Amino acid sequence: MKTKLIVTGLLGAGAILALLYGWSREPAMPAAAAQMPAASAQVLEEGRRIVALGDCMVCHTSTTGRAYAGGLPLKTPFGTIYSTNITPDAETGIGRWTQAAFTRALRRGIASDGHLLYPAFPYTHYTRMSDRDIGLAYAYLMSRPAVHYTPPQNDLVFPLNFRPLLAFWNVLFLTPGTGSEAPRDGTTIKRGSYLVDTLGHCASCHSGLNPLGGERKPAFGGGEIDGWHAPALTRLARGRNPWSEQQLADYLHSGLALGHGAAKGPMRPVAERLAEVPRADAVAMARYLISIQETPPTGSTGTSIAAASAASTIAQGRIIFAAACANCHAPPAAMMRIGGRPALARSSALLSDTPVNFVQTVLAGIPWNSGSAVYMPPFAPALTDEQIASLAVYLRQDLGGQAAWQDVARQSAAIRKELRP
Numbered sequence: 001m002k003t004k005l006i007v008t009g010l011l012g013a014g015a016i017l018a019l020l021y022g023w024s025r026e027p028a029m030p031a032a033a034a035q036m037p038a039a040s041a042q043v044l045e046e047g048r049r050i051v052a053l054g055d056c057m058v059c060h061t062s063t064t065g066r067a068y069a070g071g072l073p074l075k076t077p078f079g080t081i082y083s084t085n086i087t088p089d090a091e092t093g094i095g096r097w098t099q100a101a102f103t104r105a106l107r108r109g110i111a112s113d114g115h116l117l118y119p120a121f122p123y124t125h126y127t128r129m130s131d132r133d134i135g136l137a138y139a140y141l142m143s144r145p146a147v148h149y150t151p152p153q154n155d156l157v158f159p160l161n162f163r164p165l166l167a168f169w170n171v172l173f174l175t176p177g178t179g180s181e182a183p184r185d186g187t188t189i190k191r192g193s194y195l196v197d198t199l200g201h202c203a204s205c206h207s208g209l210n211p212l213g214g215e216r217k218p219a220f221g222g223g224e225i226d227g228w229h230a231p232a233l234t235r236l237a238r239g240r241n242p243w244s245e246q247q248l249a250d251y252l253h254s255g256l257a258l259g260h261g262a263a264k265g266p267m268r269p270v271a272e273r274l275a276e277v278p279r280a281d282a283v284a285m286a287r288y289l290i291s292i293q294e295t296p297p298t299g300s301t302g303t304s305i306a307a308a309s310a311a312s313t314i315a316q317g318r319i320i321f322a323a324a325c326a327n328c329h330a331p332p333a334a335m336m337r338i339g340g341r342p343a344l345a346r347s348s349a350l351l352s353d354t355p356v357n358f359v360q361t362v363l364a365g366i367p368w369n370s371g372s373a374v375y376m377p378p379f380a381p382a383l384t385d386e387q388i389a390s391l392a393v394y395l396r397q398d399l400g401g402q403a404a405w406q407d408v409a410r411q412s413a414a415i416r417k418e419l420r421p
Contacts, residue, residue, distance in 0.1 A: 026114040029101035039139040047140025050133050052276045053199040054126070056141070058269045059083045062151075069093075069147040074120045075226060078213065079156035081120045089146040102138045103131070107176050109166070116166040118154070119213065124174050125201035131179035133199070173214040187280050192288025195281055205230040205266065220292065227418055228265035229356040231348070237293040240351045240402070248286035253279050255374060261347040262374040264361050272369070317394025320387050324379060345400040355392055355405040359412045362388055364419055380419065385412040 060083045062071035070085040088095040101112035109123040110116060117123065159165060183191035196202050207215040208223030222232035236243040251257035255271035263271040274282055327333055329344050344350060349357040365378035389408035396402045
């Protein structure tokens with residue numbers, strides 16, 4: 001009898017899964033023509049701008065791979081998802097996708113063959129793209145060199161590796177767009193809203209996730225991404241070192257704001273792509289972000305902050321700063337005088353309520369990029385976790401006048417472990 005019940009249960013579960021699979025599976029789209037007409041130079045240039053604003057290259061290029069060929073591991077609370085190949089390779093990329101299939105993927109998160117896409121691909125934002133912008137992005141991507149490459153298989157926990165379950169997720173979190181025309185140029189708040197919330201999908205990182213993997217509401221309240229803290233975008237103008245509209249535009253377009261510091265971690269490649277678009281786009285984004293600023297809750301002091309630190313710890317941090325940091329970051333340093341860089345006491349990483357971004361920067365540095373003047377060597381081989389904690393106390397409390405963070409050494413050890421290959 002027990003065996004019969006088990007078999008009956010398994011058969012019932014199988015039937016339910018089969019029904020769910022059939023309900024969620026969309027029909028495959030017809031394959032694109034083997035030879036498509038070439039797009040004009042103007043269309044390709046406009047498409048390149050849309051793709052840069054959408055950060056497509058940031059996620060669809062691995063650290064060792066070719067542009068847009070995918071394979072970048074995207075770590076989520078539910079496992080690792082590898083970005084797909086979006087070059088026009090017919091076998092491993094989107095070479096057989098029609099524009100209609102490409103539009104369906106961006107609007108509804110459904111691939112050309114009908115399977116559901118994981119929302120690590122931010123179709124919940126791209127769904128609001130205009131039909132014109134989707135067409136431009138498609139034309140540009142199809143003009144890129146085809147790369148024959150199959151990314152690794154996703155590594156997700158059961159049952160989240162069963163794609164049909166995404167149909168329920170979409171019911172909860174996807175509101176399909178209509179393709180209505182969007183503001184195309186200028187620096188208006190409306191244009192900035194479209195760039196920030198749709199193409200730039202900034203809320204994907206700066207909102208955090210709820211237990212079901214949807215973005216927390218209200219949007220832009222801050223989140224965590226790849227071991228870095230993504231700050232709240234609604235408190236930029238009223239923080240300890242308020243941002244101005246011009247500083248935000250500078251930061252977005254060049255990766256450097258002289259009153260705050262340089263883009264680091266996951267934000268750096270985003271700023272590198274935004275450097276490829278007209279400055280007016282960065283100005284529009286900054287204008288919109290300044291327009292949504294709110295006052296932090298009264299009495300809020302952030303997290304992980306201690307009231308005071310021993311004088312000996314500050315003294316040790318001062319010695320470490322003089323030995324490891326002063327050549328670049330002390331006021332008399334050439335980089336500070338010639339480059340006009342901000343004092344460390346004004347750095348967003350040091351003024352944050354959490355030490356995560358400070359520790360990440362010290363351990364991993366800022367890699368050299370030939371297109372940027374910003375560089376910092378990694379100090380993971382040179383400084384211990386305890387020394388990094390002492391340095392944090394000195395910079396936060398003695399130079400910055402802020403209460404010291406707690407548990408910096410412990411957090412540094414955890415981040416160091418994640419950085420190891």
